[in-house]
Amino acid sequence: MPVAWDEFRLVRAVAERGALAPAAAHLGINPSTAFRRLAAIEEELGARLFERHRSGYVPTPAGEAMAAAAARMEEEVARFDREVAGRALTPSGLLRVTAAATLVTDLLMPMLGRFRARYPKVQLELVVSEEALNLSRRDADVALRATRDPPPNLVGRRLATIAWAVYGPVRGETESAAWVSPSEAVAGGLFSRFVAERAGPERVALRINTVQGLCEAISEGIGIGPLPCYRGDRIAALRRLSGPEPELAGSLWLLTHPDLRQAARVRAFMDHVAAEVVPLRPALEGRHEEKQEERREE
Structure with missing residues (x-):
């Protein structure tokens, strides 16, 4: 019987995290369930996938091969998702956006409100994270990032300098x-x-x-x-x-994966945020005090 995709995901999660508990938490299952499933996979394959040590689970050559296959399968699934998303004609469906906490509270949230009012068929999922998520894996569709060096595998727009x-x-x-x-x-x-x-x-x-x-x-x-x-x-x-x-000084970037840049909801969101940032540039670039000084002189 062929091994199900979920079992490949389990083996990869254990291999990457070196233990059952964090792997189970990542997959949203109970550790005891993960233990039983892993034992069943090994029995079905007739091969040991992990060596159990006090320090954790260490993949055997068979386990490494299965984890690597899971990574390739996940990339293919993500590529398919991006291709389907890129063919949408109107702004609709789920849009995952990621940004750091300070950008969310100070800049992004009002923009999201106005975007939803304009495009009510788009459902937003906001991932607040200080870490750069993997847009290739569809962890997010669009990232608002303060960075000097955006990842070379992403495309997007430099919106402003952050002073x-x-x-x-x-x-x-x-x-x-x-x-x-x-x-x-x-x-x-x-x-x-x-x-x-x-x-x-x-x-x-x-x-x-x-x-x-x-x-x-x-x-x-x-x-x-x-x-x-x-x-x-x-x-x-x-x-x-x-x-x-x-x-x-850094730069404010709006980034997406090349396969998604023509998706209607991604394009609409990027155009919307870029337009919203224009009147905010003086504040972002530290020119607020200069304007106050000009008003005092007048």
Whole structure:
């Protein structure tokens, strides 16, 4: 009897995660169910797929071959899904969008509301993630990302520059203030190196492994630190302590897989978001304070 596709997925999940519990969680099944299914697969094939060790499950050559076959099958299924999605004539169906938490709360959510009002036949699934999801596997259809180097296998549009500056509280001493900083895990350590060049380790009061929470930490007086200008300029309790820092500037990209760029719902969404970002560029690019200065001079 041929082995079912779900069994290939189970073997691949165990091989990638090295244990039954995380593999079962990934597939949305009970660990005991995963154990019974794996035993049944091995019995049916007449081959051992994993060596069981205290440290976890290690695939045998047969297990490695089955996991590799599952990966190829998954890629073919994803390619078929992309091809079918690309042939849709009108904006309808499910659209998966991914973005980091700060982009969702500060930029994307109002855009999603207006998009749904315009295209009610499109159902949206929002995946909030700091990590870059695999658009080739259809983990998402469209990604809104702040990055300097978008993946070469994706296509899309550069929407704006994202400027960063140093911010602190409106009141209070800033010359000898403590700092808050993104950790080394954020943007390859770009921000932590920036802070380290301006403050010794003893002056860093708080490190955060995401951009989310930086604004709140500075607002609470924990320390001064870098923020994207479109966030920092909106907070009445904060003030800029520097101009936009060129070494921290990034780009806002809207990306999709090449097979999906002509899909009606993807094309409609990308056109919609690109148009919505145009009036936001001054704030994203840190030109908000320049406009205030111009108004004062007038």
